[in-house]
Structure formats: C-alpha cells, structure tokens
Amino acid sequence: MTDAALRVEDTPPVMAMARAALYLRVSTGRQAESDLSIPDQRRQIEGYCLSRGWEVAAEFVEPGNTATDDRRPAFQAMIDAAMQKPSPFNVILVHSFSRFFRDQFQFEFYVRKLAKNGVRLISITQDLGDDPMSVMMRQIMTLFDEYQSKENGKHTLRSMKENARQGFWNGARPPIGYRIIEAGHRGAKVKKKLEIDPIQAETVRRIYRMALNGVDDNGPMGLKAIATWLNDNNIRTRDGGRWGLGAVHQVLTRTTYIGQHKFNYRDYRTKAPKPESEHAIMEVPAIVSEAEFEAVQRSLKARSPKMMPPMAVGGPTLLTGICFCACCGGAMTLRTGTSSVGREYRYYTCSTKARQGAKGCPGITVPMDRLNEAVVGHLEWRLLDPKRLEEMMDQILERRDEWVEQRRLHVADLERRATEAEAKLKRLYDAIENGVIDVSDLSLKDRIAELTATRDQARGDAERAVTHIEKIGPAITPESLRAFAMAARRKLRQGDGSFARDHVRAVAQRVEVVSKTEVRIRGLRSELLRTLTAASGVEAAVLGVRGFELKWRARNDSNVRPSDS
Numbered sequence: 001m002t003d004a005a006l007r008v009e010d011t012p013p014v015m016a017m018a019r020a021a022l023y024l025r026v027s028t029g030r031q032a033e034s035d036l037s038i039p040d041q042r043r044q045i046e047g048y049c050l051s052r053g054w055e056v057a058a059e060f061v062e063p064g065n066t067a068t069d070d071r072r073p074a075f076q077a078m079i080d081a082a083m084q085k086p087s088p089f090n091v092i093l094v095h096s097f098s099r100f101f102r103d104q105f106q107f108e109f110y111v112r113k114l115a116k117n118g119v120r121l122i123s124i125t126q127d128l129g130d131d132p133m134s135v136m137m138r139q140i141m142t143l144f145d146e147y148q149s150k151e152n153g154k155h156t157l158r159s160m161k162e163n164a165r166q167g168f169w170n171g172a173r174p175p176i177g178y179r180i181i182e183a184g185h186r187g188a189k190v191k192k193k194l195e196i197d198p199i200q201a202e203t204v205r206r207i208y209r210m211a212l213n214g215v216d217d218n219g220p221m222g223l224k225a226i227a228t229w230l231n232d233n234n235i236r237t238r239d240g241g242r243w244g245l246g247a248v249h250q251v252l253t254r255t256t257y258i259g260q261h262k263f264n265y266r267d268y269r270t271k272a273p274k275p276e277s278e279h280a281i282m283e284v285p286a287i288v289s290e291a292e293f294e295a296v297q298r299s300l301k302a303r304s305p306k307m308m309p310p311m312a313v314g315g316p317t318l319l320t321g322i323c324f325c326a327c328c329g330g331a332m333t334l335r336t337g338t339s340s341v342g343r344e345y346r347y348y349t350c351s352t353k354a355r356q357g358a359k360g361c362p363g364i365t366v367p368m369d370r371l372n373e374a375v376v377g378h379l380e381w382r383l384l385d386p387k388r389l390e391e392m393m394d395q396i397l398e399r400r401d402e403w404v405e406q407r408r409l410h411v412a413d414l415e416r417r418a419t420e421a422e423a424k425l426k427r428l429y430d431a432i433e434n435g436v437i438d439v440s441d442l443s444l445k446d447r448i449a450e451l452t453a454t455r456d457q458a459r460g461d462a463e464r465a466v467t468h469i470e471k472i473g474p475a476i477t478p479e480s481l482r483a484f485a486m487a488a489r490r491k492l493r494q495g496d497g498s499f500a501r502d503h504v505r506a507v508a509q510r511v512e513v514v515s516k517t518e519v520r521i522r523g524l525r526s527e528l529l530r531t532l533t534a535a536s537g538v539e540a541a542v543l544g545v546r547g548f549e550l551k552w553r554a555r556n557d558s559n560v561r562p563s564d565s
Contacts, residue, residue: 018054021089022046023078025062025099038063041095048093048124057089067102068149070110079110082119090119097123097142102149107142157264161280164263169194169282175256176238177204177287194261194284198413199454200238201287202461203230207251208288211296219502220299223248252300258293259286298509318372318501319511325350326512326520328361334368348513364516375511375521376504380489383507386482407469414462421455 024041038061049056060078070076081088092114094100100121101107111121126141128134160170169192174180177200183193207230210221215229227243237243255262261282266273323332330352337345348371350363382388428448431437437444491503512520 018052018091019057019089020049020054020091020093021058021060021078021082022056023060023062023075023092023094023099025067025072025074025094026064027066041099044095045093045124054091066149067098067100068146068153069103070101070106079113082114083117085117087117087119092119092121094121094123096125097121097138098145098149099123101142102145104139104143104146108139161264164261164280164282167193167283170263175254175261176251177201177257178284196285196287198410198417199457199461202410202414202465203235204251204257204287206235206464207248208257208292208296211252211299212292223252249300252296255293256284257287258290259284317368318504319348319375322505322509323348323371323511323513325352325361325363326514327363328352330361330363332366332511332513335365350513364513366513366516371511371513371519374519375508376492378521379504379507380492384485384488386485404469407465411462411465411469414458414465418455418458418462421451421458425451425455 022042022045024038024045026037042059046056048054058078058081060074062072062074065072065075070079078092082092092100097107100123101110114121126138128138163170168183169180174194177197178194179197180192181195183191185191207226210226210229212220214221221229223245227245227248230243230248235243237247251257261284263280263282264274264278317334319332320334321331324330325332328350330350332348333351333354335347335349335354337347339345346368347365348368349365350361352361353363425448428437428444428451432439432444508521508523510522512522514520
C-alpha cells in the first residue's frame with residue numbers, strides 16, 4: 001500500500017463530509033457592541049468551510065463572556081446539542097483554541113467529552129491532527145493561552161484597583177443609594193464616578209435609623225423587624241422587589257455608605273472574601289456618618305448568636321452578657337441557691353470560678369438584686385446628672401446647624417427630582433393628546449409608571465425629611481435639660497419597678513465587678529449621646545461624634561461602690 005493510500009485511509013471520516021457548528025466569542029460586551037471581531041471570525045470560518053465543502057449546520061455566538069470557565073450560555077447550548085444522539089453536527093469550528101477555552105484542564109475535558117460522541121474540535125488558525133505530536137502541541141498552546149489569560153487578568157485587575165483608588169467607578173451596578181455619573185474623559189475612555197441618589201439614599205438612612213433607634217424611637221430593631229417594616233410600608237428595593245434579611249444586612253455592613261467603597265473585596269468566582277491587603281478603597285460621598293455605622297456594627301455584633309448566646313440578648317437577667325469579673329475577665333453568670341427556710345437567692349458569680357474553682361479565679365459572688373440596683377442607681381443619679389449632660393450635649397449642638405443645612409439641601413434635591421418627573425409626565429400627556437405618541441406603544445405604560453413612582457417616592461421622602469428636621473425642636477436650655485434627665489432616668493425602669501434592659505445596655509456596655517464594694521461601669525460616649533438624643537427627640541444623624549473607646553466612665557469617680565453589696 002502506498003503512502004498516499006495510507007494518508008487517505010487514515011483521514012478521519014469527519015474530514016470527508018462534515019456538518020460544522022461555528023463557535024464565535026469575544027470577551028467583553030464592549031467588543032460585542034463595537035468591535036469587528038465576531039463578523040471577522042464568522043467570515044474566516046465560513047470561508048474555511050466553503051473551501052472544504054463543509055455544511056454550516058449551526059452557529060453559536062458568545063458576546064462578552066470570558067473563556068476561563070464554562071459559565072457561558074451559548075457554549076453550554078452548543079455542548080448540549082453536540083451530545084445529542086445523533087449529533088446535528090460532527091465538527092466544532094473556532095478561530096483559535098483560545099476562543100473555546102483558556103483553561104487547559106477544562107479544555108481537555110470538553111475535547112474528550114465531545115470526542116466520545118464523535119464530535120471534533122478544529123481551530124482554523126491552529127490546524128492540528130490527532131497524532132500524539134499534534135495533541136502535545138495543542139496542549140502546549142492551551143496551556144500558554146491559560147497563562148496569558150491569567151497574566152492579562154492580573155494586569156487588568158491592577159489597573160482597575162488603581163482606577164478605584166483614584167475615585168472612579170469600574171463598572172457593574174452601584175450599591176443602592178448611589179447612581180453613576182460621567183466624571184470626564186481620558187482619551188477615548190469615559191471616566192465615571194458615583195453620586196448619591198437622593199431617593200434611594202433616604203431608604204438607606206431610614207434603615208440605619210431603625211437599626212439604631214427603631215420607628216418613633218421605640219428601640220433598636222433587628223434585621224427581620226426592619227425588613228418586615230419596609231415591606232409592610234411598601235418601601236421596595238431598587239428593582240421594586242421585597243426586602244430580605246440579606247439585603248438589609250448588606251446595607252448595614254457595607255462601608256460604601258461611610259464613603260469607603262471596597263473594590264476587589266471578594267473573589268468573583270468563589271465569592272469568598274479576599275485578604276484586606278488586596279482591597280482597593282474608592283472614596284465616594286457618604287450617606288451615613290461613621291459614628292452611626294460603628295454603632296450599627298456593635299449592635300449587630302451584640303445580637304449575633306456567634307458572639308453572644310440567645311439568653312444574653314433576650315433573657316430576663318439584667319446584666320447577662322455585659323457583666324464580667326475584673327480579676328480574670330470571665331463572664332459573671334447567674335447562680336441560684338435556696339435557704340433552709342425555702343427562700344431562693346440569685347447571685348452573679350464568676351463563671352471561671354464556678355467551672356474551675358478558686359484555683360481558676362478567686363472571683364467573687366454578688367447578690368443579683370443589689371448589683372442591679374447599684375448599677376441602675378448610679379446611671380440614674382451620677383451619669384444622668386444635668387451638669388454632666390450639659391457638657392455632652394454641647395457636642396450635639398455644635399453639629400446641629402450643619403446637619404440641618406445638609407438636610408435642607410437634601411429636601412431641595414428631592415423636590416427637584418419630583419418636579420422633573422412631574423414635568424416629564426406632563427410632556428408625555430401633552431404628546432398623547434396631540435397625537436404625537438401612539439397610545440398602543442407597549443413601552444409608554446411602563447414609562448408613565450416609572451415616572452409616577454419616581455415623583456411619588458421623591459415627594460414622600462421629602463415630606464419625611466422635613467419631619468425629621470422639625471423634630472430637632474428648640475434650643476436646649478438648662479430647664480429642658482433637667483426635664484430630659486428626669487425622662488431619661490424614668491426610661492431605665494419599667495412601670496412595675498423592674499429594669500429596662502435595652503436602655504441600661506444603651507448607656508453601659510460593660511460592668512466589671514472588682515470586689516463586693518467596687519464595680520466599674522464602662523460605656524461608649526457615642527452610644528451614650530445617641531441614647532440621650534433619641535430620648536430628647538434630636539435626630540440621630542446629627543451625631544458626628546468620633547471616638548469609640550470605652551472611656552466615658554474611666555475615672556475613679558465613675559466607679560460604683562455599693563457599700564453593703
């Protein structure tokens with residue numbers, strides 16, 4: 001048999017008569033819209049088929065998807081078609097192997113999967129056979145494509161991180177409360193930034209207010225309560241959907257809202273958080289203050305079952321979860337005992353001593369009723385002293401005028417948005433009356449609904465913002481401060497004489513038992529001021545207090561010394 005005869009017999013049947021599927025791909029949406037790559041790929045592959053007399057049986061176009069993974073709609077549709085029995089085509093044609101895959105392992109996996117069903121992959125610019133040498137060359141090419149893809153990705157990510165550091169938006173959908181605006185041009189590229197969307201930003205601020213003070217200052221609300229209130233009051237997400245726990249949690253934990261948007265925070269494939277060293281911080285306009293944000297984080301942490309057991313959050317014991325032994329730092333937990341006459345006693349006891357005995361900690365035991373009374377009594381008559389409060393309220397008054405001005409500008413922006421929407425609606429109605437617009441146009445109804453919703457929400461948010469401004473009320477005088485101190489004291493106790501746990505925890509975040517005659521009460525100045533302003537009707541947003549160290553009761557004169565406890 002001659003060499004020519006061998007070559008003819010060794011030629012795979014697919015080469016004699018082939019039904020081909022064309023796979024055309026570009027990596028980005030911008031290329032799909034403005035580039036000539038896909039038409040050029042189609043022209044070259046169709047010419048390749050024509051020169052060999054092959055029939056084009058199908059075409060799969062992938063506009064704007066990377067080849068580093070198989071999460072591509074057109075790619076999966078092509079694979080599904082190729083795996084049918086019989087397959088509608090027996091050849092898949094690509095311009096180059098990099099159009100098919102840029103991951104060497106995945107490339108070989110799909111090539112072998114297709115081969116089992118009699119479908120062959122051919123590159124018109126890297127035409128190789130099936131002999132061992134050609135297979136090795138193909139693997140080398142795909143390995144190089146994978147390396148090149150990773151290198152390009154590394155350099156692209158570096159450029160995007162620098163772009164973010166300079167304050168420019170890299171794309172994707174902005175967080176709720178923001179919208180994208182053009183910030184200039186650099187060559188042919190349009191640089192974009194984020195600005196506050198007045199309508200959605202008010203929803204974000206409302207969520208923070210509810211997390212800190214609740215509705216009408218009825219006390220802090222959890223994620224579920226916030227989501228339920230928003231849905232019940234017909235306040236929808238940006239897409240018009242209902243709020244869920246995840247969406248509320250994201251709003252309350254995203255640093256974007258204090259002006260620090262984190263870029264490259266998560267791996268886009270696995271969604272796993274990246275190390276902080278890989279983050280790029282993009283400065284954006286802040287919607288809430290840092291004090292509000294930090295207070296919310298502490299509240300979420302305190303409510304988390306991972307940080308504190310459920311009984312510490314919702315149990316009946318006043319100081320559970322905030323009372324600690326000053327000797328070892330262990331929690332003071334409730335212990336009970338019964339006297340010889342059947343009377344039950346309740347104590348706060350060092351948990352380390354209870355578990356390990358005196359060798360673990362020489363901690364002490366304090367009667368629960370006496371310690372509760374000592375702590376609340378000190379908060380009432382020492383911390384809530386009018387002279388002491390006057391010094392703290394001065395910090396609020398210094399920021400009040402600035403806050404009012406910011407809110408008035410915000411109201412003006414909302415009213416402008418409502419007026420613009422109303423004017424657009426009027427022009428639409430005029431055009432309909434004059435016969436300029438066809439009333440049967442399907443997009444007309446959606447546009448009218450969109451403008452109506454924008455107008456109504458802007459008006460409603462403006463009215464609520466004006467109400468918040470009015471809640472500030474008149475200047476605080478010594479007389480009103482004394483009245484406020486009495487009201488704040490009453491909030492520490494229930495009507496039946498029991499203690500109000502939420503209000504106690506709002507002003508005292510840690511109680512350290514030093515001895516039977518000495519207790520240290522420590523708290524955050526920002527939390528104390530927030531509690532005071534909430535009780536006095538001053539909007540929480542005026543609190544620009546920075547400083548989150550436990551320091552407002554650090555001096556010796558702040559120690560509680562219940563002499564008989």
